[in-house]
Amino acid sequence: MLKLHIYTLSFLLFAFAINTTAQDIEQVLKAAPLTTSGGLSFSQIGNFSPDTNQTLEPYSYYLSGNINANLFGVINLPFSFAYTNNQISSNTPQPFNRLSLSPSYKWVTAYIGYASMSFSPYTLAGHEFFGGGLELTPGKSFKISAMYGRLKKRVGPDTLGTEPSFQRMGGGLKLDYMNKKIDASVNVFKAKDDINSITYNPTDSTIVKPQDNITAGAMVKLKMIDNFVLTAEYAFSIMNNDISNNDSINNSSDLLIDKQGDLAYYYAFKSNASYTTKIGAIGASYERVSPNYKTLGAYYFNNDFENITANISTSIKQWFNIAMDVGYQRDNLNGQKTNESSRLIYSANANTKLSDRLNLGVSFSNLETYVNIRDVYNQITQTNEFQNLDTLSFTQLNLTVSSNLNYIIQATKQKRQNVNIGFAYQEASQVQADDQSYSGNKIYNSTISYLFSLIPQRLNISTTVNYNRNELPEMTMSITSFNLSIQKAFFEQLKLSLNGSYSSSSNQSETIANIVNIRLTGGYTLQKKHSFNLSLAMVNSNGVQGNKTQYSANLTYNFMFNHEFKRRKEKLEI
Structure with a gap:
């Protein structure tokens, strides 16, 4: 990793040396040597429960920040990080604690630390990695992208409650060409699990097998006729789903992929044509993805389908x-x-303005999509924003229907009142690629909210009624929530808010729990750069598992900065 940092820095310095013209030198001499901007955040959370079985950490802290440094007006060094002592993700393949740096100079951008890049939806599609990456745009027509790093960290089979994982390394390259009439690109991505990263028994069926993958793709977009665009993309993936019996001596010549094991070939193709006019657009598309298509450069894939659509x-x-x-x-x-x-x-998506006060939006789709679903019960029992960070369910949906109606009752310089009504229905697939929590579920969610604002007094009052119904294959659960929020600003610096909710969850036969969640929050801003926020929360749950109470205090400090280090003299005398 250190070598990667050194090579990246050397490349940037070399690029700076060969591309600096006389005009650039004059600009550098006049510019500030260093300009910094960004923000830091530090949160401390204390939890207490009079119950004997406290589930939350008594004390935890979260430190995060994003900093951008500019050198002489030409080199940008963005940097971000996040760290916590809470063990929410310490043994998962993608940890919460992270560090990233993205320096750039003119047409050179580097990614160091935790980053993500996308080459194609069928090859490398936004998968996070820890390592290094480069993007070079030497002109308006060319772009070169490259990356190499760790896609997954090792998780040993002896880690309690966590699925074992091999360390996975990967790298890729993409070349782009762009002009007014044609865009074209080619890319290749390679990833492989390190079979020696964990100790395991290859015959153990409970451990995920180590994999090896190489994938490549090409795309072309034609813009020969005004307002008419034709696009085509092709990709293939060669996947070895089990390299546990790999013989390093016999396979030393297999540079692209290990051929011993469970080898499979996949391909994907997509094309579309569109024509745009003053009143709208019309188009058609064709997509075909072979059965079991997957790569190690993406988290999830829809496969084994052929689509022909018009839009x-x-x-x-x-x-x-x-x-x-x-x-x-x-x-x-x-x-x-x-x-x-x-x-x-x-x-379909439709939006209409029925009047100056009334807006209506409707959407529906039966296309297969992946979404993150956060458990409603976790939301109503949450005491701070960092709780349940690792409880998202990545779920494949077959059907989605939603509507939203917003009516403005009053809108003056003194008062504002409006009502919002929303409904959503989601139907999950019977077969899920990974998380089975929502397999075959039907989820209904209805919300009615009312907002009242006294603008001169800086007072906002809102109330919400929410009903969520989750029909599982073996049972049905529902949660009804009533929420009240009061927010008041004093002067420019001080803000107070009080939030309370009462929720009742039940199934077909009984009430599971009645939950009361009360939160008092105060925020103070000092000199527009410093902000202090204190939040006190109490959650009481009374149900079939007994009466439980949880208290929480969250103190957060935020610091925003924008500073320029100026020269002592306007001219540099030589």
């Missing part, structure tokens, strides 16, 4: 906006499944 969007005098996709989808492309399915696929 249209239009706007009528900013009064009505609509975008629609409709098409045909089928699976079982290789004929290996017992049951083959085909269906009509569609999605």
